Structures are given as C-alpha cells and as structure tokens.
Amino acid sequence: MCQLLGMNSLLPASLTLSFSGFSQRGGCTDHHSDGWGIAFFESDGDRPAKAARYFVDKESAATSPIAAMLRSYPIKSHNVVAHVRRATVGEVSLENCHPFVRELWGRYWVFAHNGDLKDYAPTLHGSFRPVGNTDSELAFCWLLQELAKSHAGVPSVEELTCTLEELVPKIARYGTFNFLMSNGQALWAHASTKLYYVLRQHPFSEVHLKDDDLKVDLADLNGPEDRLAIVVTEPLTTNEDWVAMVPGELKVFVDGTVAGCGCFMACCIPRLPSWRPRSRRASLVWPTVRRRSPARPQTWPPRQSRSGR
DSSP, rough: OOEEEEEEEEEOOOOOOHHHHHTBBBBBSBOOOEEEEEEEEEEEESSSSSEEEEEESOOTTTTTTHHHHHHSSSEEEEEEEEEEEOOOSOSSSSOOOSSSEEETTTTEEEEEEEOOOOOOOOOSSSSOOOOSSOHHHHHHHHHHHHHHHHSOOOOOOEEEEEHHHHHHHHHHHBBBOOEEEEOOEEEEESSSOOEEEEEEEEOOOOOBSSSSOOEGGGGGGTTTTTTEEEESSSSSSSSSEEEETTTEEEEEETTTTEEOOOOOOOOGSSSSSSOSSSHHHHHSSOOOOOSSSSSSOOOOOOOGGGOOO
C-alpha cells in the first residue's frame, strides 16, 4: 500500500514541515520506496491557482535529491497533493508515480490513490487515457471522463462533490480506494480504509513530528488569519487531535476547513428553513441541500425580501 498527504489552505501556505516528516516514510521510517510525487497549486496572490507545479521521481522519497530540495524550499500553495508509493499494480517507473495530472475545464486536476482495485477495467471512450499501467491512473481517467459527461458547463465545488458522491462508490466496490484529488479550488478526500485529517488555525501551538526528531512552534510560521487542513494516511504528529475519516466517507476541504459533510443531505445543516447562500464563499461552507422529497423546498429569506439585495 501507498501513503497520501494533502493540504488545503485559506491563504497560500508551504508544506515543508509536513512533507519533511511524510517523505521519511518513503524508505526510511516506512517501506514506501517505489517512487513519490507532489503537486502544488502555487499562487502568487490570494486566489487559488489553475495550474500545478509538480514533481515525480521513481527513487525513494527519503533519499531523492529532489525531495531533499523540497524539504527546505517553501512553495506557497492553496492545495497540495503528495504520495509515496509501494508498488502493487504496475512496475516501478516514472509514469506510474503519483500524483497524476490532467486538464479539465481549463484547470489542472491532480489525483493520488492508496489501495488496490481488483479486476477494474472501465470503458474509456473520451480524451482521458492512462500513460502508465496502474489501476490508480485508470480510475482517475474514468472519474474525469464521467465528470465531463455529467456537466454541460463548468460546475461549482458543490456540484462536483455531489457528482463524486455518485461516481466514487462505483470504483470503491472493486477494492480499496483511498484517494486525494484537487483542481486548485478544493481538496477532495475519500477513505475506504484509513485517512486522517487535522485543522490548524489560530491560536497555533507547537507540534512534534512522528517521523522526524523535530519540534516546531506553528505560531512562528503562521499569522492569526491563517487556517489550513492537513489530510494524511497516518498522523504526522504525536500531539495533535487527528480525526479519523469513516470508511466510505467523502470530504471536501475549502479555505482550510471542512466544507459541510460528505453526504450533502438535509442532515448536514441545523433544523432551519432551507436557504441559499448569498456569496460564493458562504456556499462552499454551506452546500446546497439535496432533498429526497419531490416537494419544492421553501426558500429563506422570503422571495419578496430579496429586492433590496
């Protein structure tokens, strides 16, 4: 099995601390030495980037000179996806290193997977084709193909999440399908077996890395306005409250926090009349409710009161 690491941040942030510990699992503190990779949605401003800067290497992350450079070179990003590989399907080669990158709707999408999919052979008839021979890249190509078929225009994060809720179980039934995926706007995480996350925000505290003899006070690296989420296969620190995701759960992280729950149903919100958020930022935290009842949902505030908006 492989291991995953992801970050979603409100403001551009570097992942050097977490990657320093995580990369040691690529052949030093763990046996995932069959290649590694990392993709950054790098941004010079406060808006999430469309393009990704990414590095892959078939060498061990613990000994790779490229990984050593990234452990000390801060790349400011809103979203990051990283992976260390233990080969189970596909040989050890550059084309089989995660994360995989494709373009859809004028944005880069990156994807990394941990697990095995048995007898998985979907029909691919679009423009997304695997370069290597892993089940992971095959699943990624099929997901993007089906996302493109499901939306005539560029969908919102909420619409994408609802579609993924329908598509992901069709792959997960073939085996273990823990994955991280991002398009620069959000970070999607799905747990089949094991995935943890932690939310870091003001007031920041000192953290102790599990895989490296290192203690860092996060208050020295972050300001009061910073907020970020770290998602990983195994907790990276020994003194933080990591949250274990439930098997079968899909979460989406936006602006450094969890954007609602994975099911996107009426159980996600308090018992208030349904309402539609007035701003894009609010909609990322409070997704549109999908009700099973055919009855038309009541709107709030009342329709006649919106004229002064």
